[in-house]
Amino acid sequence: MKSDLLPIPGIVLGAYPERRVLLAGRKMFGQMGRPRTFVSGFKRIRRYERFLQHVSSFDPNFVPLDTAAIPGRITKVRASMAREGMTDERLAEAFALIKRVCVRTLGVEVFPTQLIAARIMLDRRLAEMATGEGKTLAAGICAASAALAGIPVHVITANDYLVARDVECLRPLYHALGLTVGLVLQSDDEERRRRAYRCNVVYCTARELVFDYLRDGLARGGALSDLQRRVATLDTSSTPARGSLLQGLCMAIVDEADSILIDEARVPLILSERSRNEQESECLVSALSLAAQLNAQEDYAVHRQRMSAELTQQGRVVLERLAVDVGGLWRNRPHREETVCTALAALYLYQRDRHYLVRDGSVAIIDDSTGRLAPGRVWSRGLHQLIELKESCHTSSRTVTLAQITYQNFFQRYLLLCGMSGTLSEARGELRSTYGLEVTEVPLNGADRRHLLPTRIYPQRDAQWTSVVKEALEISRSGRPVLIGTDSVLESEELSTRLKAAALPHAVLNARQDGEEARIIAEAGQPSQVTVATNMAGRGTDILLGKGVAERGGLHIICCQHNASRRIDRQLLGRCARRGDPGSAQSLLALDKPLISSFVPRWLKRYLNKNGLQRPQWFVRSIVSIPQRLEERRQRAQRRELLRGDLHAEQRSSFGKAKE
Numbered sequence: 001m002k003s004d005l006l007p008i009p010g011i012v013l014g015a016y017p018e019r020r021v022l023l024a025g026r027k028m029f030g031q032m033g034r035p036r037t038f039v040s041g042f043k044r045i046r047r048y049e050r051f052l053q054h055v056s057s058f059d060p061n062f063v064p065l066d067t068a069a070i071p072g073r074i075t076k077v078r079a080s081m082a083r084e085g086m087t088d089e090r091l092a093e094a095f096a097l098i099k100r101v102c103v104r105t106l107g108v109e110v111f112p113t114q115l116i117a118a119r120i121m122l123d124r125r126l127a128e129m130a131t132g133e134g135k136t137l138a139a140g141i142c143a144a145s146a147a148l149a150g151i152p153v154h155v156i157t158a159n160d161y162l163v164a165r166d167v168e169c170l171r172p173l174y175h176a177l178g179l180t181v182g183l184v185l186q187s188d189d190e191e192r193r194r195r196a197y198r199c200n201v202v203y204c205t206a207r208e209l210v211f212d213y214l215r216d217g218l219a220r221g222g223a224l225s226d227l228q229r230r231v232a233t234l235d236t237s238s239t240p241a242r243g244s245l246l247q248g249l250c251m252a253i254v255d256e257a258d259s260i261l262i263d264e265a266r267v268p269l270i271l272s273e274r275s276r277n278e279q280e281s282e283c284l285v286s287a288l289s290l291a292a293q294l295n296a297q298e299d300y301a302v303h304r305q306r307m308s309a310e311l312t313q314q315g316r317v318v319l320e321r322l323a324v325d326v327g328g329l330w331r332n333r334p335h336r337e338e339t340v341c342t343a344l345a346a347l348y349l350y351q352r353d354r355h356y357l358v359r360d361g362s363v364a365i366i367d368d369s370t371g372r373l374a375p376g377r378v379w380s381r382g383l384h385q386l387i388e389l390k391e392s393c394h395t396s397s398r399t400v401t402l403a404q405i406t407y408q409n410f411f412q413r414y415l416l417l418c419g420m421s422g423t424l425s426e427a428r429g430e431l432r433s434t435y436g437l438e439v440t441e442v443p444l445n446g447a448d449r450r451h452l453l454p455t456r457i458y459p460q461r462d463a464q465w466t467s468v469v470k471e472a473l474e475i476s477r478s479g480r481p482v483l484i485g486t487d488s489v490l491e492s493e494e495l496s497t498r499l500k501a502a503a504l505p506h507a508v509l510n511a512r513q514d515g516e517e518a519r520i521i522a523e524a525g526q527p528s529q530v531t532v533a534t535n536m537a538g539r540g541t542d543i544l545l546g547k548g549v550a551e552r553g554g555l556h557i558i559c560c561q562h563n564a565s566r567r568i569d570r571q572l573l574g575r576c577a578r579r580g581d582p583g584s585a586q587s588l589l590a591l592d593k594p595l596i597s598s599f600v601p602r603w604l605k606r607y608l609n610k611n612g613l614q615r616p617q618w619f620v621r622s623i624v625s626i627p628q629r630l631e632e633r634r635q636r637a638q639r640r641e642l643l644r645g646d647l648h649a650e651q652r653s654s655f656g657k658a659k660e
Helices: 023-029 038-062 067-084 088-105 112-122 135-148 160-176 190-197 206-220 226-232 257-263 278-292 313-323 333-348 383-390 407-411 425-435 461-477 489-501 511-523 566-573 594-599 602-611 617-652
Strands: 126-128 153-157 181-183 201-205 251-255 269-275 300-303 308-311 356-359 362-365 398-405 416-421 439-441 450-452 456-458 482-485 507-509 530-533 555-559 583-590
Touching: 038 088, 038 112, 038 439, 067 088, 067 135, 088 112, 088 135, 088 160, 112 126, 112 135, 112 416, 135 153, 135 160, 135 201, 135 251, 135 416, 153 160, 153 206, 160 181, 160 201, 160 511, 181 190, 190 201, 190 206, 201 206, 206 269, 206 398, 206 407, 251 257, 257 407, 257 416, 257 425, 257 566, 278 313, 278 333, 278 383, 300 333, 308 313, 308 333, 313 333, 333 383, 356 511, 362 383, 407 425, 407 617, 425 439, 425 566, 425 617, 456 461, 456 617, 461 482, 461 489, 461 555, 461 583, 489 507, 489 530, 507 511, 511 530, 555 566, 566 583, 566 617, 594 617
Parallel strands: 126 416, 126 439, 153 201, 153 251, 181 201, 251 416, 450 583, 456 583, 482 530, 482 555, 507 530, 555 583
Antiparallel strands: 269 398, 300 308, 356 362
């Protein structure tokens, strides 16, 4: 990579560099790109192994250096990278320097696989690195190398907890390299955000970053063309644009890339302001009242996969008759039917403690893929206010959209995009077609000591919970810690009640305990500890084993989750057997799980209940995985249509107009 092509704010790329045309997205409607083959993957890994040898050749230059001499070498490395760019020669020298600084400041030896992962990302690719292999440090090495070349780097991770944890862990490394590091949290005000974004490396969540980008778009004046903005900021081309929080979209390292780029890609990010309308509030109250008077199946049908309701022909007639006495807006048939269908979804599809929590008199959304609260997120089209009315909460004002964007649209705007995760293979084709990103697997640093036990499936959840309690009792008595993964807050608390009845001490980690997450995770690997958790104990969670636990067999995972994506289930199983430690995992599921129940026909349920469930593993795995594959296909189609809409909106707007 030539130095003049480095994504750096300045005269060439302007004060706010970003990609103005969605190049990768166009591929979605054409060729998927050349698929990766075993031979090509083998050749690529061999290339990275040769790069490691090149890194090792610089070791004699840095190992003898004392602490006082390192700053001088850092200055030389930065100067050579600024002059020549991120060539193999310069990156090998930078990696060797960073390796030595890691030993001096963090007291850790860098694994060869971590260097490979960092080099893969600097090649504008995604690195699939198994859980427990040290992704945090690999991302830090990648970010530090790019920052030494002068590139402003955004390291994007799943939640505020991981943002704070990673910065605390790697701050000494960045400071020793002469780099500044900042973090952006949901609670930060504008001034703190502005200072953080001026650092060489900034850690943040995707959500906070996107909203700050949208605010920048409004502040810069979205209607101006790119040329007009460049002219307007020509006098400050070597400094950040006036009024902007970010320095542009130069480089992003996306941790847990599949979660952010795939799982959350269907959610539009909307910057809005409140707008109170008393007549509209009265309309929503009437909608709930009318919806409650309709009869299931006769008047309406609910679609659980789409989380929507639909009126039957009879239902439309009944609703028209009921709306006569209400008058006003209810005389408008399309408005009447749409509002009542939304009210039906609020009443019968969105469940408390599964899709949302009621906290301090307000409704807080629970993120499906992470199990965490999503502060600031609201449902649109009046759904949020209808749920607030259903739960007798204070009704918030509806919002007016100021700007919006999707992750699919946003991340394509980075000049240099890369990332990593432990679960990328299943989404390889979509990542290539949507973002133009190829996936490269990183070899394991040591032997895999994870023992996967056969999946078991039960007729109903009652039998499932009975077996889970029995397994947890037996394993905890052997001195091993147990982590039990559940689908929702509701299920985690139901299981907790059963564990209490069995006199088994345990901890619960769900959206209600988000403030205690660090403490609960710190204790989850102690001998005989039992922890019941939602998806919060999935991505990015590092459970350290207590004294003597490894000798007893390590952490045991009981997976009671059946997520819409196989990758999310795999993340939970990856909590055990990290860093070469031993561990085991087993899935215990029930036929009445929503996704399984919607797939398995009644005759097969009756047959299984009558003849027992001791079936070959291929049969059990089919019952578990086929519904997930079908749901993954449906969600993939949704993301495709969402991106199609984004691209059409881009084409309709004038050249250079704001993408929001």
